[in-house]
Amino acid sequence: MMVPTSSHRSRVVVVGAGIVGASIAWRIAARGFRVTLIDKAEPGSGASSHSFAWINAGAKEPLGYHNFNRRSLDMWQRFGEALADDGNIAGIGLRWGGKVSWETEDDAAQRLVSQVRQLQSWGYPTRLISASELSELEPSLDVGDVTAAEYSENEGQVEPQLVVDACVRRLAELDAAVHTPTELVGFSFDKGGRIVAVSTTSGDIECDYVVLAAGTATTHLASLAGAYIPQAESPGVVIRTTPVRELLRNVPVVYAPGLGNGRQEIHIRQCADGRMMIGEGNQESLAEDDSQAHADDLLERACHYLPGIVGAEAIPVPVGWRPMPLDGYPVMGFTPEVPNMYIALTHSGVTLAPVLSQLAAMEVCDGVNADDVLSPYRPTRFARTKAR
Ligand SMILES: Cc1cc2nc3c(=O)[nH]c(=O)nc-3n(C[C@H](O)[C@H](O)[C@H](O)COP(=O)(O)OP(=O)(O)OC[C@H]3O[C@@H](n4cnc5c(N)ncnc54)[C@H](O)[C@@H]3O)c2cc1C
Incomplete structure (x- = not known):
């Protein structure tokens, strides 16, 4: 044959x-x-x-799709080493350390707890953490009141x-x-x-x-x-800032709660060159406001949780259209x-x-x-x- x-x-x-x-x-x-x-x-x-370029398998449903993302997440290190010059993953901005998120309001905290429990039932390495653990994990954060917090340790980012x-x-x-x-x-x-x-x-x-x-x-x-x-x-907006000193040393990706008055949760990460990236809502949130005023507002909200950014300038980025x-x-x-x-x-x-x-x-x-x-x-x- x-x-x-x-x-x-x-x-x-x-x-x-x-x-x-x-x-x-x-x-x-x-x-x-x-x-x-x-x-x-x-x-x-x-x-x-x-792209916000967060490598993750959380909030991906159903289980089959979660596992598909998980499989890719688990492949990223080897993929990056094969791709990057001399196998140096820092050269493609690949960085691990996980993601933290937390909530202040009871309803949102309950949803966070349920989501963590579901992901844990799927064997995903995420867990509930206390407010003090959150602050210890990423000391640059000023987390304020915390009703529930979570750490997903295997997530990362890339450029x-x-x-x-x-x-x-x-x-x-x-x-x-x-x-x-x-x-x-x-x-x-x-x-x-x-x-x-x-x-x-x-x-x-x-x-x-x-x-x-x-x-x-x-x-x-x-x-x-x-x-x-x-x-x-599916329009989305993720703004940049001017470079700041290294802030998110331990946990590269941060989801911080909304501040009320329609100011939704924000996500923050720091690029290899020191610029911060800030978006709002979740991974699929529709956003079309790419004005300077909105960028300034996102930066102000990020400063609330990450005081080390104070002094940076917000750089608006035109709307990106997700495939x-x-x-x-x-x-x-x-x-x-x-x-x-x-x-x-x-x-x-x-x-x-x-x-x-x-x-x-x-x-x-x-x-x-x-x-x-x-x-x-x-x-x-x-x-x-x-x-x-
Ligand atoms: C705001 C935002 C946040 C996101 N956050 C995340 C995240 O945190 N994590 C995550 O995993 N994903 C995230 N995504 C999604 C992710 O960025 C996309 O799924 C990914 O970048 C898609 O890559 P792509 O190569 O398919 O498409 P693209 O990067 O759009 O590339 C398609 C290319 O095709 C070219 N092209 C189009 N028409 C033609 C033509 N006729 N001839 C030749 N070339 C053509 C274009 O010029 C373009 O360069 C986000 C996306 C957005 C917009």
């Missing part, structure tokens, strides 16, 4: 050099395939540049731009092509409905496979090939409409980049289906919706 093996010289065009597309391109090129990565703009300048830049460097070492600015504008098909070339603003590129990892543009680009990949609009599949879950796999077009569309793409890139590379390069893991996330679920 002949055991099927992959054809190493297959040509793969990856569309979109965000953290998802760049990671997939790197993994496929590392398998010996001839990869061309294209982006209509600077690599990393899409949603990845707006998506540095990850994308590292992917581009690895791709160059693997003799893969990276073309920017090069916009995908159409496809050419053979009689069997397979894509034989992509049309771009830099000319046609012949290919055996196309990976669409174009973030929010994936819906439109897939439709050009006749595939239906619906998304929801957001209509049902909120990843879309991974070849489409039923076009057999050699692979979709890689997801929210939480920073957390999920290691697992998505590994599975996409395996499915494209080995011609196999990782159905036991990916069946909930197949593009076919939308084809069925459309047909009804």
Whole structure:
């Protein structure tokens, strides 16, 4: 019996050099395939540049999706070491130490306790902590009154731009092509409905496979090939500050309670260069106020809990649009409409980049289906919706 093996010289065009597309391109090129990565703009300048970039599996439901995120979280260290120059994960801003959050109001505290209990029942390393433990864990915080607090010790953060830049460097070492600015504008098909070339603003590129990892543009680009990949609009705002001295020395990610009067909870983390990132609400909160006034308000709220930021200036960042599949879950796999077009569309793409890139590379390069893991996330679920 002949055991099927992959054809190493297959040509793969990856569309979109965000953290998802760049990671997939790197993994496929590392398998010996001839990869061309294209982006209509600077690599990393899409949603990845707006991301809070917290690596986590909390607040991810149901259990299967939680475990999928957990698996990727657990892969990040090895993924980062393989990707970063000389294996130095600090070079891509990968940092561990966990996340703390706390609540002051009874109702919110009760919800926090329930969430911790559920995550613990799933075996996730999170736990309730006292106010004094919270202050000891991260002495730079001025936590105020605490009704309930939590510490999720295995979570972390990374800098998506540095990850994308590292992917581009690895791709160059693997003799893969990276073309920017090069916009995908159409496809050419053979009689069997397979894509034989992509049309771009830099000319046609012949290919055996196309990976669409174009973030929010994936819906439109897939439709050009006749595939239906619906998304929801999901605007988000995470502001920056001017650099401050190192503050969050122990716990990189902080969720602090709202201050009343519609001022929701905020999340704070510190970049490797000392800038703070501040957003409000949860991971999916819709926000479109990218004004200086709103940035100033977010900074003021952060100063309430992290006095060391006082004196920094708030730098507003334009609204970022999360790639957001209509049902909120990843879309991974070849489409039923076009057999050699692979979709890689997801929210939480920073957390999920290691697992998505590994599975996409395996499915494209080995011609196999990782159905036991990916069946909930197949593009076919939308084809069925459309047909009804
Ligand atoms: C405010 C905000 C906060 C977030 N916080 C977190 C978080 O804490 N943790 C987490 O895990 N995730 C978070 N996310 C989600 C995460 O950032 C995204 O899931 C991830 O960045 C998506 O990466 P991507 O590569 O799929 O898309 P993108 O980064 O958007 O990349 C897509 C690329 O495709 C290119 N492109 C588009 N059209 C074309 C075309 N026609 N031809 C060629 N190229 C094209 C674009 O220029 C872009 O560079 C957040 C997102 C936002 C916006």
